[in-house]
Amino acid sequence: MVLMSGADWRLAMPTALWLIAYVIFLRYFVPWMRDLSKNSSERHSAVMGRVVDSYANILTVKLFSRASDEDAYVRKAIDEHTEAIAQHMRLITKFTTALAVLNALLLVGTSAIGVLLWGKGELDAGTVAMAVPLAWTIANTAGWVSWEMGRAFENIGVVQEGMETIAVPHAINDTVTARNLDIARVRGEIRIERLTFTYGRDDGRKVLDSLNCVIRPGERVGLVGSSGAGKSTLINLLLRFYEIETGRILIDGQDIREVTQESLRRAIGVVAQDTSLLHRSIAENIAYGSPGASQAQIEFAAQRAQAHEFIMRQRDWKGSVGYEAQVGERGVKLSAGQRQRIAIARVVLKNSPILVLDEATSALDSEVELAIQDQLLGLMEGKTVIAIAHRLSTIACLDRLLVLNEGRITEGTHDELLRLGGQYAMLWRHQSGGFL
Numbered sequence: 001m002v003l004m005s006g007a008d009w010r011l012a013m014p015t016a017l018w019l020i021a022y023v024i025f026l027r028y029f030v031p032w033m034r035d036l037s038k039n040s041s042e043r044h045s046a047v048m049g050r051v052v053d054s055y056a057n058i059l060t061v062k063l064f065s066r067a068s069d070e071d072a073y074v075r076k077a078i079d080e081h082t083e084a085i086a087q088h089m090r091l092i093t094k095f096t097t098a099l100a101v102l103n104a105l106l107l108v109g110t111s112a113i114g115v116l117l118w119g120k121g122e123l124d125a126g127t128v129a130m131a132v133p134l135a136w137t138i139a140n141t142a143g144w145v146s147w148e149m150g151r152a153f154e155n156i157g158v159v160q161e162g163m164e165t166i167a168v169p170h171a172i173n174d175t176v177t178a179r180n181l182d183i184a185r186v187r188g189e190i191r192i193e194r195l196t197f198t199y200g201r202d203d204g205r206k207v208l209d210s211l212n213c214v215i216r217p218g219e220r221v222g223l224v225g226s227s228g229a230g231k232s233t234l235i236n237l238l239l240r241f242y243e244i245e246t247g248r249i250l251i252d253g254q255d256i257r258e259v260t261q262e263s264l265r266r267a268i269g270v271v272a273q274d275t276s277l278l279h280r281s282i283a284e285n286i287a288y289g290s291p292g293a294s295q296a297q298i299e300f301a302a303q304r305a306q307a308h309e310f311i312m313r314q315r316d317w318k319g320s321v322g323y324e325a326q327v328g329e330r331g332v333k334l335s336a337g338q339r340q341r342i343a344i345a346r347v348v349l350k351n352s353p354i355l356v357l358d359e360a361t362s363a364l365d366s367e368v369e370l371a372i373q374d375q376l377l378g379l380m381e382g383k384t385v386i387a388i389a390h391r392l393s394t395i396a397c398l399d400r401l402l403v404l405n406e407g408r409i410t411e412g413t414h415d416e417l418l419r420l421g422g423q424y425a426m427l428w429r430h431q432s433g434g435f436l
């Protein structure tokens with residue numbers, strides 16, 4: 001514009017008008033492109049989500065003969081994605097067409113005014129010969145700039161969609177003053193004080209209602225309660241997977257909210273109901289909680305969990321055998337009982353001062369369970385243990401039982417609770433026919 005208006009201000013007029021139109025053009029198209037790009041990215045995530053959901057639940061899909069419905073469900077998402085992409089493409093076509101028209105007008109306008117002024121003798125041919133290629137260069141550069149800006153904003157749309165999923169603030173954070181729980185010094189006293197928890201519900205139903213309880217160091221307690229009584233909730237609160245709403249839990253006098261989550265979980269060994277393994281070798285899975293463990297330590301832990309024999313018989317698709325055999329995604333190449341024994345071996349190796357056994361032997365047959373019970377008793381030696389089992393016979397022998405019912409705890413030994421005749425006695429009566 002400076003060069004053109006230096007020759008004649010009228011020669012710069014098309015460029016000035018073009019510049020105004022160009023800014024309006026960008027303001028109009030670029031946010032629109034960003035929104036459509038975000039939309040098509042969301043549709044893409046929906047397709048992936050539905051495909052992964054179907055595959056993750058493939059057994060349920062097959063068992064209920066719903067494969068064709070699942071196809072239709074995924075197809076619907078694909079159609080929506082295709083439509084979102086089509087909308088996006090249509091906008092890109094509008095964008096390039098509008099830009100081409102704008103640039104053509106600039107070229108035609110500059111050439112027409114240049115030729116007109118030259119015809120009148122007000123401009124020399126050299127200036128016109130400079131102005132037209134200059135307009136052409138501006139048009140080309142503007143095309144490139146707007147294209148790159150469009151692409152940048154498209155990517156901003158994709159990033160925004162991703163951020164909505166991954167940039168959710170952490171619900172549970174370590175406090176600034178949080179210290180590490182010194183595992184070597186943990187004696188294992190667990191003190192629960194006025195613990196109330198509702199999962200954030202405001203309908204008045206409390207999963208745990210003002211619980212008070214002390215588990216002494218080295219004590220082995222069984223946690224009993226009907227399904228949905230809140231046993232897993234209590235364990236999850238102890239592990240700080242949820243933030244306590246009212247009350248507190250202390251380990252050796254330290255509020256669990258004042259120690260780092262990592263050190264807290266390092267102090268607690270958990271064998272969960274449903275064990276899923278990592279897609280790695282058996283040895284790596286057993287050593288997961290104790291990086292740096294030697295092969296001898298891994299094998300010793302496996303022997304204590306009655307897992308050594310079946311591990312020695314393992315062979316994977318690559319020909320690796322024994323402890324080096326891969327277990328498949330989530331451990332699919334092993335049976336539920338074998339996975340559970342690997343989970344037990346993992347905890348044996350981790351050797352934490354507090355042990356949580358949540359239905360730890362539920363997937364084992366009676367013979368293996370009996371063999372493991374002995375090992376578990378050895379494993380429990382000197383540790384604070386909380387064991388959950390629906391088969392009451394497996395925990396009746398522990399030092400004390402905590403019965404959870406409607407958010408409250410009743411404590412006692414097996415005999416005391418039977419004499420009391422409450423919830424535990426009822427559960428025991430129901431089971432003693434079938435399970436003992």
Ligand code: ATP
Binds near residue numbers: 199227228231
């Ligand atoms: P089970 O023996 O069947 O495993 P449980 O005693 O371990 O049962 P919990 O899993 O602790 O029971 O569940 C206690 C109650 O809390 C149930 O009524 C359940 O619906 C509710 N609950 C569990 N998890 C959540 C959650 N993430 N959000 C909301 N409510 C939940």
